[in-house]
Amino acid sequence: MRAWLGITLLLAAGAALAQFRPLRFDDDFSAQRRECAGNNDGSACWKDRPIGDHVRLSVGGDLRWRYEHTGNPRYGLERQDRRGVLMQRGSVFADLHLGAHWRGFAQLASSVTRGRAAGPSPVDENRLDPANLFVEWQSAGDGEDGIGMRAGLQELQFGSGRVIDAREGPNVRRSFDAVRGYATRGPWRIDAFAAAPRQNRPGSFDDARSRTQALRGIYATRTGGIASWDVYALHFEDTVARYVQGVSHERRWSAGTRVFGSRQAWDWNWELALQGGHFGDAAIRAWSLATDTGYTFAGAAGQPRVALLIAVASGDKDPGDDRLGTVNSLYPRGNYFGDEATLGPRNFFNIHPALTLRLAPGVQLNASLDFFWRHSIRDGVYAPNGMLIRAAGDSRARYVATIASLGAIWTLAPGWSSTAAVAYAQPGAFLRETGAGDVLSFVSIAVQYRF
Numbered sequence: 001m002r003a004w005l006g007i008t009l010l011l012a013a014g015a016a017l018a019q020f021r022p023l024r025f026d027d028d029f030s031a032q033r034r035e036c037a038g039n040n041d042g043s044a045c046w047k048d049r050p051i052g053d054h055v056r057l058s059v060g061g062d063l064r065w066r067y068e069h070t071g072n073p074r075y076g077l078e079r080q081d082r083r084g085v086l087m088q089r090g091s092v093f094a095d096l097h098l099g100a101h102w103r104g105f106a107q108l109a110s111s112v113t114r115g116r117a118a119g120p121s122p123v124d125e126n127r128l129d130p131a132n133l134f135v136e137w138q139s140a141g142d143g144e145d146g147i148g149m150r151a152g153l154q155e156l157q158f159g160s161g162r163v164i165d166a167r168e169g170p171n172v173r174r175s176f177d178a179v180r181g182y183a184t185r186g187p188w189r190i191d192a193f194a195a196a197p198r199q200n201r202p203g204s205f206d207d208a209r210s211r212t213q214a215l216r217g218i219y220a221t222r223t224g225g226i227a228s229w230d231v232y233a234l235h236f237e238d239t240v241a242r243y244v245q246g247v248s249h250e251r252r253w254s255a256g257t258r259v260f261g262s263r264q265a266w267d268w269n270w271e272l273a274l275q276g277g278h279f280g281d282a283a284i285r286a287w288s289l290a291t292d293t294g295y296t297f298a299g300a301a302g303q304p305r306v307a308l309l310i311a312v313a314s315g316d317k318d319p320g321d322d323r324l325g326t327v328n329s330l331y332p333r334g335n336y337f338g339d340e341a342t343l344g345p346r347n348f349f350n351i352h353p354a355l356t357l358r359l360a361p362g363v364q365l366n367a368s369l370d371f372f373w374r375h376s377i378r379d380g381v382y383a384p385n386g387m388l389i390r391a392a393g394d395s396r397a398r399y400v401a402t403i404a405s406l407g408a409i410w411t412l413a414p415g416w417s418s419t420a421a422v423a424y425a426q427p428g429a430f431l432r433e434t435g436a437g438d439v440l441s442f443v444s445i446a447v448q449y450r451f
């Protein structure tokens with residue numbers, strides 16, 4: 001027991017100094033490095049330790065336990081879990097720096113799931129596979145202007161995760177086989193990359209590069225004082241893409257911009273994307289707009305933030321013509337609209353008022369109410385992964401669902417966090433008319449430790 005207590009305290013010492021990032025290869029150990037320079041007892045130095053001349057090794061990992069129960073999964077279209085689902089995810093990594101320019105990063109991840117009546121989905125279980133395994137060269141040190149190149153298996157995440165995200169919500173995160181070059185100068189960062197997603201398989205060391213999908217693009221960010229903005233151009237290809245029109249070869253380009261920032265009590269995060277290309281012989285003409293505008297009452301108890309999120313994504317107006325109007329959100333975050341993760345960002349119009357309260361320094365409460373409509377009555381409703389949930393059929397109804405949700409985030413201690421969420425989803429006329437009329441309920445609780 002004393003040994004375990006000592007290890008925990010040792011890990012906590014490093015965790016208190018490290019700044020953890022969503023992508024673990026971006027973790028910041030600079031504060032720990034400065035502490036170690038003046039502290040020779042080594043109690044806080046295990047995360048970033050010199051192992052030779054001009055060679056440093058950083059290690060770390062994470063563990064997440066999550067329980068969730070969904071009543072009437074996918075509005076009654078899927079089998080009911082008996083007692084809910086228990087998920088466990090963990091990873092360990094090693095980050096080796098050779099001199100000022102070279103780096104190797106390796107991260108192994110394991111995800112297992114128990115209790116799902118229909119069996120684990122591709123985002124539920126992956127027993128053991130690398131999540132990141134790359135080599136990187138950079139011309140300058142951390143935080144300095146310069147250029148760099150990263151090649152190998154890696155997670156990608158840009159902007160708010162509306163288009164490309166590592167998919168933190170589900171049990172299995174998303175990785176790519178990619179070559180990525182970047183340049184930083186002053187307020188600018190520009191990334192250019194060519195990538196293919198990894199196909200998640202449930203066994204060990206059996207994931208593979210997708211043979212059907214590819215993604216190439218440029219993503220630029222300019223960080224400002226009040227307002228910052230992103231611009232990007234992406235080209236996506238899928239040889240077996242599926243829409244209501246059928247299955248064909250999709251070649252799609254996306255051009256987008258995001259404006260985000262804050263001024264006094266106001267904050268905003270708006271993103272617009274236009275898409276073109278071809279789906280077989282059909283021309284692609286699609287678009288999406290997502291807005292998040294908030295106001296924080298800093299002087300009130302709990303510093304409440306009230307926000308209004310309005311978003312719309314185009315749908316296909318006529319499956320029988322020579323044009324495809326359904327937007328493709330590519331690789332978005334898994335819990336795009338909420339932890340229940342039932343609806344995805346295709347063919348929708350959404351109004352989403354939200355409230356955030358800070359009940360204590362480490363406790364945050366979130367409440368929201370989502371209203372969903374179909375953008376086009378000739379197109380269906382889609383899941384977060386792009387799979388069609390319900391085709392339009394003979395229904396001309398637009399209203400899809402109303403979802404009320406309540407969540408909490410609790411930072412227990414350095415490295416430790418806990419989340420809880422409940423949601424209630426009432427199907428609208430469209431879901432009822434197409435055979436998905438059961439009320440959906442959802443509850444989840446998760447604990448995560450990062451070191």
